Amino acid sequence: MVTVRTRSWSRPRSIADAERGRVFPVVNAVLLSIVVLVTVYPFATIVARSFSGEGEIRSGQVSVIPRGFNLTTYKLVMSDATFWVNYRNTVVYTVTATVVAMVLTTCYAYVLSKKNLKGRGALIGIAVFTMFFTGGLIPNYVLVTSLGLKNSVWAIALPNAINVFNLLVMKAFFESLPGDLEEAAAVDGLSTYGILLRIVLPLSKAVIATMVLFYSVTFWNSWFSAFLYMDRVDLFPVTVYLRNLIAGAATATSVGSSKDSLAQTAANIQAVTMVLTVLPIMLVYPFIQRYFVSGVMLGAVKG
């Protein structure tokens, strides 16, 4: 439907329109190319640094082409057992937390999409309330700790299970599905759960894919929950490892007199770790992108 509209806009109706029609794609392409460049350049620099020698980076010779090409840094980082343990944790946390988040968000959103539900306003209110107010750091910590969740994946998965923004997008999507469909299914004898599982969810692949992507990227990148609730190095996700590597090196010099800043992490080690950390989640994008675009559009337009 969207493509049809675009075509009708771009069809020239007058000379002015015709010129606009020629100018727009050019301006568009130039602008977008600049955006792409701005986005890709820092990443290209990091990749180039990861393959370069430390001395070359320090003397400012590296921009987007590696200098002093070597793979030893990759070997060094990949031989670090802690890095892989933390990497595995990231995968486990991301998968678990995303599954939990998807189940809970989908159920909640589906319920909220039913206009005849009693107390619907209150349920939405509870969700939206948490968007604006939080308990604060220490009360949250005390709660999670006294529930015995500390040092387990649940400390990461449960408190972040429902993202209210995602919930509202999903709710809007479910509301946009024709009610007749569900009525017909009910007439044919399906229960509420049957309707959800056999009719609604198969029709919602786009929004589900989008939400999976949203959640998994968030969990993959997040470090704060793990930082708060994990007390052991072998429980940290790779983001905490990475942050310590980069922020730790930066703070060491700013403290000035701190005498344990003796060995600063080399710039190429930081670059290699960054590349290895972002690689998997970047590789997911091309596969989900098809659903992603339509999913976001559906939520936005019908909401």
Place this chain on the structure above:
Amino acid sequence: MLPMTRRRVLLTAGAATAALAAAGCDGGDDSATTEDLSGNRTGAMPDFKAGTQFTATTPLTFSILYSNHADYPLNKDWLFWKELTKRTNVTLTTVAVPRSDYEQKRSLLIGAGDAPTIIPKTYRDQEIPFVSSGAILAVSDYLDLMPNFTTKIAKWNLGADLDTIRRTDGKFYVLPGVHEEVWTDYSVAMRTDVLDKLREPVPRTWDDVHDALAAMKSAYPATIPFSDRFGIPTPGGCLLSVISAAYNTAAGWDYQNAYWRPAQKKFVFTGAMDEYRNMLQFLNTLVRAGLMDREGFTQEDDAAIQKLATEKSFAICANAQSIVNDYRPALAKTHPEAKVAKIPQPAGPAGNVRRGGRLENGVMISSKARQSKDFVAMMQFIDWLWYSDEGEEFARWGVPGVTYTKTPAGEYRYLNGLDGTLPLQQKYGFFNGVFAYGGSTQLLESMFSEEEKEFQKAVNAKTTLPLAPPHPLTDEEQERATLWETPLKDFVAAASLQFILGQRDFAQWDAYLQELETKNMSAYIDLINEAYQRYAKDHG
């Protein structure tokens, strides 16, 4: 020393009171513990003295907050842990926190009442927020349990240093790392080969620095000879801290609003001192003559290093590590013939002086530890590991015959193919920032390169500026001071930069003082002086 009036007296019959003769403290009242500790002696050694190997009489476990360094991530298989348990019969359980965000997690854990008992890596004044809540222990009350600590305080005459960390009640709440001598690492590094080429001697004073930079400028007109780093987050942090000592004032990393004047026995406002203005004027001269890079005060470290590597500059601030890790590798790629080295901090109008204290970051202890059965043993353990000669040597060098060996002349040599501190840290867990710091000059220098030893020898000839006496604020005063402190500090920092860069003329100095006045400069200094006099009266 008869300070019994101020103590919480919990005397019960039979509680032994050992006199703390060793502690040569001037201001505080660190006398013997008069509390009954008979219920807290599980595992403690009855005859623990300085130099005794601490070994708990029953196996004990203590929890410790552990700042995890990215370069040597915590490893439970380290020889350090095994050997520590073997020697002391103590097992440490760690709560590992990434070093990048250590302070935040520490505040959270203490705030939530969930902190481990031993909390190391607490830097100067970081304990203040926790003192009034009673969450951390007034460790000065229990010094009689720590013979190694008190011996070192007495032997190295650290009483005055210790006084600087006392709070209004005369007690201190952190067991600081202690050094035998002042150690200053940061200074100016210069391209010594360029100096040689221009037949310029290594500068001894800041005027010499000016001449050397001028000679460089005339030989290489396209360069700006001094382009500094370490300017983030404090603009000019390192340079200002180094040069301000030579002017007998404080700036950059060392800036504090109040500066101690021993002759007048009072504090004055640092940013309003004549010495401070003279220092700014000198730097302004360098900037105006094109000898010092304007960007140098705020640029990223990498940008400064690149200028040095590409010969756009010849001088930069440095510590021992940045010479070896940053400057030399960078120059090796671009100008292999280049030589760069730290020069001893140049002297200034205040003479050949240096600034520095002998206290390091240290250990806090959760108050709840006081109630535990093994409290005494824990204090003895901390005393042994952080303050005994054996403990310090162990934490730094490891196990003789495994990680190091000592020559008859007392020099340390690595063993087992170790060739530097990093392998020692990564493989074995020694020389760990959490456990190894402070100590005797001999131990400290045992890990220095020859070059650094030479540097330290030159620096040690300097006179050390006097320490400011204690002037702790009450909670209510602290609140008022905090309101004034940051605006004053930020304003001084911004105006200093403007004066240096020539954006503000020195004819406006009086107007600047007026502005400071509107930001409560006098009220602030009065507050500090009152606190100083009160403390001197109560504890002097």
